[in-house]
Amino acid sequence: MSAEDDPRVRLVAALARDAVDFLSGPEREQLRACHAPRCVRYFIKSHGRQEWCRPSCGNRARVARHYERTRGAATGEGPPRREP
Template identity: 75%
Template sequence: MERWLALELASTIRHDGDGGVADDLATARETTLWIHHQGDRLGDPAPSGEHVADENLRLAIIELRRAVRALFARVVSPAPPSPADAHRLMPADEAIARLNAAAAREPVTPQLDWPLEGAPAVRLLSAENDPHVRLVAELARAAIDFLSGPQHLELRACTAPRCVRYFVKSHGRQEWCKPSCGNRARAARHYRRQRTDGAADPTLP
């Protein structure tokens, strides 16, 4: 399945494998690793070393993530949002304002790029010198593209026990973000059914 940058950002909050929630952006070093791991998903990679995150960049990306996850929760409504932050979601109007403000911090101009032996394409020419501002703006634009595109109609919050991810449904009856979550959900259903059946049978001790 294709992975979208906005979905990758939202997925930096994940189940830690031990009943809790892990944050891939918990430190500046982890944030740097996450940025580098995105590779060509970032359309205009900065020269080596420019995307070493400091605390200000980490906090800016986290604030953008809060906005994205709040808007993801709005997309999946009236179904329940991810349990990771359902209790403290940013209001949707504030999330939209923050997303738009982050995208607007980098002024860009579309430029036609048409090599002799290739197809014409558009690239964005940036007027912003700060690579950290460019990065946050690109993440914001990626979220705007995702939320305004057809893929948002297939966005779901995974319903498996302990999972906190959002995912884009790739086939008709998909309920979980990955097979391991499906296995865990089916096991939980089986366990609940056994407990219910046992409680209903008066002959059982």
């Protein structure tokens, strides 16, 4: 079996070709890194306010932000807490 007949080689070649097409095309402007803590994924931004690759990453980022805000307020480092 030659390398051209190997399905793995054809798959890698197709992925490489699609990656080159994407990165050299106009859609590359929409490629973003996820803003969630410890997430290493990239995504295609589909609307103006999108910051995360998945909803679970958005939730993790909001929880981390809330934790920092409340922990900082408890130690006097963060913004003041609002009274109800």
